[in-house]
Amino acid sequence: MVPTPPYYAVIFTSTRTDVEDGYAEMDAVLERLAKDAPGFLGLEAARKEDGFGVTVSYWESENAIAAWKANVDHLAAQARGRTDWYSAYKVRIAKVEREYEFSKGKDEV
């Protein structure tokens, strides 16, 4: 994924309940759907053993984020997330202004 700033990031931090039913399936389906969504640029996620996770998805525009939020399958997952899978979450919409990276064997760029 090599977009050039500016683009948008949705920072989703969440705490899982201990309800496993349906979660892994939803996660897989939603990731596949997001990849086909207009304006989707990429997704990075990590979760700790204690249930706290950070997921950042990247988007071309705020319109793309709004459309994904209103996607019917995503809406169903959001509702189920509040009922079953998450005890709390926070969503931040942010504009990525600049970036740099390091990779072993290459200089920081």
Add this chain to the structure above:
Amino acid sequence: MVPTPPYYAVIFTSTRTDVEDGYAEMDAVLERLAKDAPGFLGLEAARKEDGFGVTVSYWESENAIAAWKANVDHLAAQARGRTDWYSAYKVRIAKVEREYEFSKGKDEV
């Protein structure tokens, strides 16, 4: 942590090497130093078993981020990170424009 947008987020995604020497100590020291740094608002992080992690720190301004990047202890950690602890990382500086959250027993706000 309850800042009101706009504020800034530094999205640090990284892949760990298998070098453990000094890493946990650096992580603890750096988190403590960051908390005392001017303009620091908070930090959220998660890492998977495979070594991939997402750390997001929140800051009042771009100046606060620049000052933290140039902190001498932090600079030493960055150098050691490139030599020893990380095979790759990416840093994105983003402006948080809006946010909302959910917590069990409360409505989404």
